[in-house]
Amino acid sequence: MIFLNGQSGSDLRLSVAREMKLDAFWQERYELACRPLYELAPPAATAAPRAVAWAVGAGFAPEVDTVAAVLDGDGVFAEEYFLKLLAVLGLPPLTAA
Numbered sequence: 323m324i325f326l327n328g329q330s331g332s333d334l335r336l337s338v339a340r341e342m343k344l345d346a347f348w349q350e351r352y353e354l355a356c357r358p359l360y361e362l363a364p365p366a367a368t369a370a371p372r373a374v375a376w377a378v379g380a381g382f383a384p385e386v387d388t389v390a391a392v393l394d395g396d397g398v399f400a401e402e403y404f405l406k407l408l409a410v411l412g413l414p415p416l417t418a419a
Contacts, residue, residue, distance in 0.1 A: 366394035373411060382412030 344352055370390035377384045392406045408414070
C-alpha cells in the first residue's frame with residue numbers, strides 16, 4: 323500500500339487530486355495514469371470482497387469489513403499484513419510459528 327500522511331487507497335487518490343486542484347482534463351489524465359497501479363493493488367474496499375470470495379470458495383467464512391480493515395491498515399511491513407490477512411480470511415493455522 324502507498325501511504326501519505328496516514329492516508330491510503332481511494333482516500334489518498336482523492337486527497338492528492340484535491341490538493342493538486344486539477345481541472346477536468348488533468349483529473350482524467352491523473353486517473354488514467356493511476357489505473358494500472360490500482361489494478362495491481364486496488365483500494366481495500368475493492369480488494370476485500372475479492373479476498374472474501376476466494377476464502378469462501380476455499381471453505382472459510384470471513385467478514386468483508388474485517389478483511390477491509392486489515393487491508394486498509396497503516397503499518398509498514400508487508401509481512402505483518404500478510405499474516406493478519408491470512409488470519410482474518412480464516413487461515414490462522416497457516417500463521418502459527
